[in-house]
Amino acid sequence: MAIAADAHHDHHDHHPTGIIRWITTTNHKDIGTLYLIFSFAMFLVGGAMAMVIRAELFQPGLQIVDPHFFNQLTTVHALVMVFGAIMPGMVGFANWMLPMMIGAPDMALPRLNNWSFWILPFAAILLMSSFFTGGGAPAAGWTLYPPLVVQGGMGVDLTIFSVHMLGISSVLGAINIIVTVFNMRAPGMEFMKMPLFVWTWLITAFLLIAVMPVFAGAVTMLLTDRHFGTAFFNPAGGGDPVLFQHIFWFFGHPEVYIMILPAFGIISAIIPTFARKPLFGYTSMVLAVTGIAFLSFIVWAHHMFTVGMPLVGEIYFMYATMLIAVPTGVKIFNWVATMWRGSMTFETPMLFAVGVVFLFTIGGLSGLMLGITPADFQYHDTYFVVAHFHYVLFSGSAMAMMGGVYYWLPKWTGHVYDERLGKWHFWSTTIFFNITFFPQHFLGLAGMPRRIPDYALQFTEFNVISSLGAFGLGLSQLLFGYIVFKCIRGGVQATREVWDKPEGLEWTLASPPPYHTFQTPPVIK
Amino acid sequence: MLRFIKLPTLIMVLAASLVVVTPVSAEWGLNLPTPVTPIGEQILSLHNMILLICVIIFVGVFSVMFYSVYAHRKSKGHQASQFSHSTFAEIVWTVIPVLILIGMAIPATATLINMEDTAEADLTVKVTGYQWKWHYDYIDSGVRYYSNLGTDRAEILNQKEKGENYLLEVDNQLVLPVGRKIRFLVTANDVIHSWWVPKLAVKKDAIPGFINEVWTRIDEPGVYRGQCAELCGKDHGFMPIVVKAVAEQEFDAWIAENKRKEEQADSAPRAPANSALTADNADTIDGDASDLAQAAQ
Numbered sequence: 069m070a071i072a073a074d075a076h077h078d079h080h081d082h083h084p085t086g087i088i089r090w091i092t093t094t095n096h097k098d099i100g101t102l103y104l105i106f107s108f109a110m111f112l113v114g115g116a117m118a119m120v121i122r123a124e125l126f127q128p129g130l131q132i133v134d135p136h137f138f139n140q141l142t143t144v145h146a147l148v149m150v151f152g153a154i155m156p157g158m159v160g161f162a163n164w165m166l167p168m169m170i171g172a173p174d175m176a177l178p179r180l181n182n183w184s185f186w187i188l189p190f191a192a193i194l195l196m197s198s199f200f201t202g203g204g205a206p207a208a209g210w211t212l213y214p215p216l217v218v219q220g221g222m223g224v225d226l227t228i229f230s231v232h233m234l235g236i237s238s239v240l241g242a243i244n245i246i247v248t249v250f251n252m253r254a255p256g257m258e259f260m261k262m263p264l265f266v267w268t269w270l271i272t273a274f275l276l277i278a279v280m281p282v283f284a285g286a287v288t289m290l291l292t293d294r295h296f297g298t299a300f301f302n303p304a305g306g307g308d309p310v311l312f313q314h315i316f317w318f319f320g321h322p323e324v325y326i327m328i329l330p331a332f333g334i335i336s337a338i339i340p341t342f343a344r345k346p347l348f349g350y351t352s353m354v355l356a357v358t359g360i361a362f363l364s365f366i367v368w369a370h371h372m373f374t375v376g377m378p379l380v381g382e383i384y385f386m387y388a389t390m391l392i393a394v395p396t397g398v399k400i401f402n403w404v405a406t407m408w409r410g411s412m413t414f415e416t417p418m419l420f421a422v423g424v425v426f427l428f429t430i431g432g433l434s435g436l437m438l439g440i441t442p443a444d445f446q447y448h449d450t451y452f453v454v455a456h457f458h459y460v461l462f463s464g465s466a467m468a469m470m471g472g473v474y475y476w477l478p479k480w481t482g483h484v485y486d487e488r489l490g491k492w493h494f495w496s497t498t499i500f501f502n503i504t505f506f507p508q509h510f511l512g513l514a515g516m517p518r519r520i521p522d523y524a525l526q527f528t529e530f531n532v533i534s535s536l537g538a539f540g541l542g543l544s545q546l547l548f549g550y551i552v553f554k555c556i557r558g559g560v561q562a563t564r565e566v567w568d569k570p571e572g573l574e575w576t577l578a579s580p581p582p583y584h585t586f587q588t589p590p591v592i593k
Numbered sequence: 594m595l596r597f598i599k600l601p602t603l604i605m606v607l608a609a610s611l612v613v614v615t616p617v618s619a620e621w622g623l624n625l626p627t628p629v630t631p632i633g634e635q636i637l638s639l640h641n642m643i644l645l646i647c648v649i650i651f652v653g654v655f656s657v658m659f660y661s662v663y664a665h666r667k668s669k670g671h672q673a674s675q676f677s678h679s680t681f682a683e684i685v686w687t688v689i690p691v692l693i694l695i696g697m698a699i700p701a702t703a704t705l706i707n708m709e710d711t712a713e714a715d716l717t718v719k720v721t722g723y724q725w726k727w728h729y730d731y732i733d734s735g736v737r738y739y740s741n742l743g744t745d746r747a748e749i750l751n752q753k754e755k756g757e758n759y760l761l762e763v764d765n766q767l768v769l770p771v772g773r774k775i776r777f778l779v780t781a782n783d784v785i786h787s788w789w790v791p792k793l794a795v796k797k798d799a800i801p802g803f804i805n806e807v808w809t810r811i812d813e814p815g816v817y818r819g820q821c822a823e824l825c826g827k828d829h830g831f832m833p834i835v836v837k838a839v840a841e842q843e844f845d846a847w848i849a850e851n852k853r854k855e856e857q858a859d860s861a862p863r864a865p866a867n868s869a870l871t872a873d874n875a876d877t878i879d880g881d882a883s884d885l886a887q888a889a890q
Contacts, residue, residue: 128755128759128760129748129749129750129751129755130749130750130751131751135827135828135829135830135831136826136827139824139826139827139829207826207827208824208826209824213785213823213824215783215784215785215801216784216785216824216825216826219784219826303801303802303803304801304802307802308802309785309800309801309802309803310800310803343665343673344667344673345673345674345675345676345677346675346677347677348676348677348678348679349677349678349679349683350677350678351678352678352683374787374796374797374798374822374823375798375800375805376779376797376798376800376803376805376806379705379706379709382705382709383702383705386698386701386702386705387698390694390697390698391694393690393694394687394690394691394694397686397687397690398683398686398687400654401654401682401683401686402683404654404657404658404661405679405682407658407661407662407665408657408661408665409661409665409671409673409674409676410661410665410671410673410674411665411666411667411671411672411673412661412662412665412666412667412671413666413667413668414662414666422658422662425658426655426658429651429654429655430651433647433650433651434647436643436647437640437643437644437647440639440643440697440701441701441705442635442636442639442701442704442705442708443636443639443640443643443701445636445708445794445795445796446625446636446640446791446794446796448787448796448822449787449789449796449822449823449824450822510622510623513622513623513624513625514622514623514625514626514791515622515626515791515819515820517789517820517821517822517829517830518824519824519829519830520820520829520830521830522749522760522830522831523760523830524758524759524760524761524818525755525757525759526622
């Protein structure tokens with residue numbers, strides 16, 4: 069009987085090999101891997117664009133690229149990083165970890181899962197191909213504000229279709245996550261027992277479903293304004309350019325939480341493991357995430373104070389924005405309280421987690437400053453804003469994902485990664501990140517606008533420092549790729565638990581986990 | 594190779610080199626520039642206050658965290674306690690931030706109400722953004738002209754040494770009086786621009802089809818420079834703003850002179866007036882006032 073059962077099990081693990089395996093896979097682990105590889109590839113593409121941008125800004129004057137191409141680079145860099153690197157990266161984590169964390173055999177809708185991934189590479193090709201059209205890629209910034217974006221060439225249309233496809237992919241992925249979390253939890257895995265990463269992704273999925281269609285609608289209106297004679301955003305036809313900004317930021321503000329909430333989940337998984345202490349204030353963490361998600365829908369116009377709103381509108385959006393500091397503060401305090409009186413060790417994932425808590429808070433506080441309307445009039449559209457959102461997106465979302473990769477990589481591959489190189493990666497990333505972006509606060513306050521290819525002489529010194537830091541930051545990420553590659557290829561066999569008694573169902577599985585896991589639900593204490 | 598360099602040593606070397614390469618000088622501009630308007634003063638003190646509060650919170654929270662990182666580590670033999678919540682602490686760190694935010698919101702609201710009060714202006718200037726230049730129209734006197742980038746193209750292309758005000762100089766400055774309440778009506782003719790002069794603390798989007806209002810009162814005579822702050826296409830980085838603030842009598846004389854010359858130009862046949870344009874500003878459509886404005890600099 070035992071032999072028969074084993075044979076049956078083997079049969080179940082059969083799947084096509086080679087490229088066909090990856091194209092046809094419906095396995096959450098394979099799809100998670102695809103998402104993560106795609107994310108890293110786009111991270112390098114977007115990073116390469118950032119390198120050109122920083123090389124041009126290394127000195128005043130025009131050296132490397134012409135201003136129009138510079139604008140294309142800033143635009144596509146942002147689109148690639150937001151829609152290509154961070155969002156798919158987080159979905160990769162969701163695919164790998166959600167079923168393993170809630171004791172499910174797979175995602176609820178495996179074929180949909182395959183489809184939502186395989187839309188992405190084509191959307192990315194469409195976006196990148198816009199560089200080769202007449203007029204080039206969109207050059208109006210990732211916010212695609214009309215009327216400027218309407219002046220663009222065919223590249224804008226390709227980008228609009230690409231955004232549609234990315235949106236479909238995100239919404240399908242989000243539906244899958246919600247259905248999985250609602251229906252596939254192992255018996256006894258109640259909502260308030262779910263790991264925080266599951267909670268953050270569940271809420272993120274609702275945000276995605278709520279706002280991606282809004283964005284799709286906004287870019288469709290751009291498309292009809294460009295080609296079909298409508299005038300939604302054209303004042304000459306009775307339209308309103310500011311309307312686009314309202315619609316865009318109604319999507320755009322929840323979007324920034326879509327990028328950061330799963331990162332909060334990763335941090336909340338890592339810190340308790342290395343502090344050897346349970347997460348502090350689980351219930352308030354869940355409430356804080358829910359609160360942040362709710363507030364994210366009612367603060368959008370703080371991105372556009374300078375468009376000239378009525379005084380009452382400005383005051384309302386200022387107060388609502390300031391409120392977000394409260395639940396965000398709760399999360400920071402809870403993480404620090406989790407570390408407090410723990411028994412901490414500082415392996416690479418913990419270094420990244422502590423780094424994220426520290427650096428994300430800098431971005432959070434500069435965000436609070438940006439929310440104060442009168443002061444925002446001075447900060448708006450300067451390098452202060454550029455510094456702010458790189459502190460929340462790079463040292464928040466991206467570095468949390470790096471920490472997450474180191475945390476779960478031994479589980480995924482069955483091999484222990486190179487700890488020494490991992491620490492090198494952390495320190496070089498952190499140091500170069502700060503050299504790159506901290507001086508940009510000063511540049512913004514001193515009056516350097518964002519999205520300019522050339523600048524006045526008083527901005528030279530900080531730009532030199534920032535560019536040097538950026539080159540180091542870019543190179544450091546190649547090391548990351550090497551460490552992960554090396555770990556996939558081989559290394560010391562990882563144990564089942566990997567770390568020192570970590571919490572969570574994923575650690576009850578072998579490293580690497582079998583192709584199909586939890587076909588009989590685990591018993592939850 | 595990496596094996597021979599100790600990681601902490603490298604970090605210290607890097608940190609030290611940072612200190613060496615960042616000798617802080619006044620030229621480097623670490624904070625908002627010193628404003629020359631009452632609103633600018635209010636914003637600067639608001640900014641300094643919220644920055645200080647943020648720094649205090651940051652230092653407070655991370656002193657605790659780094660103390661914990663230092664003291665509560667396994668290598669020091671610290672045993673993990675297993676507490677997982679404290680309702681009292683959680684209420685405290687929800688309520689205290691709320692109080693701090695209220696403390697910030699009060700002066701912010703006062704400043705904002707002041708900023709939005711454009712009533713009873715002494716002078717109105719209509720500012721129109723174009724790709725890629727500004728147009729100024731003194732509504733009360735009818736004086737109007739374009740203002741283009743004044744930097745030589747050769748400087749931008751690194752063929753010539755860059756001047757002191759590289760990219761922050763224009764052919765025709767916006768001349769304004771000190772001590773008067775000036776109302777700007779800001780709009781645009783093609784795409785969205787944003788009219789920004791940091792020392793005046795004025796930034797307002799110039800949006801086609803909209804007329805935005807903003808005001809200032811300049812305390813000190815001087816030349817104040819700014820730039821377009823909203824991405825407006827290829828030459829977004831090349832449409833600066835230069836405000837020249839002069840004494841009231843000087844301003845009145847300047848307006849009178851330009852008004853007279855403009856009337857003369859209007860009564861004269863159009864062709865000669867246009868032919869008087871120099872090659873440099875030939876692309877400005879009604880640039881006939883520009884040479885007059887230049888004369889006032």
